[in-house]
Amino acid sequence: MSHDLELAQKHAWNLARTLMTTVILFQSDNEYGVLPADEIEDAEVTALYEYDPHLGASAVQ
Template sequence: MAHDLSLAQSFAYQLCHDLMVPITLFKSGDEFGVLPSDELDDEDDLEIVHQFFPNGSH
């Protein structure tokens, strides 16, 4: 988790292209985090900030 949005965005973008899977950038409380999109559940209490896709469509 990170407090800096630009750092979290950079990490999410790089992770997406390294793993070649969709990555979700989310906010929980006052922190940002990233996870592969398929690991998120609907019942997770997360605010989705952005999703990154390996083919370049954001």
């Protein structure tokens, strides 16, 4: 987990490209983290961005 959004975004994009799967950058309390998109369903977190290694990043609505 990270307290720096910019650093978390860089790591999320790198992870998506390394794993070649979509990942979600989320916020929980005052920290940011990343999970593969298929693992975030029941987590009690606020999704911020989705990183797809083929399409790039997009804000989650």
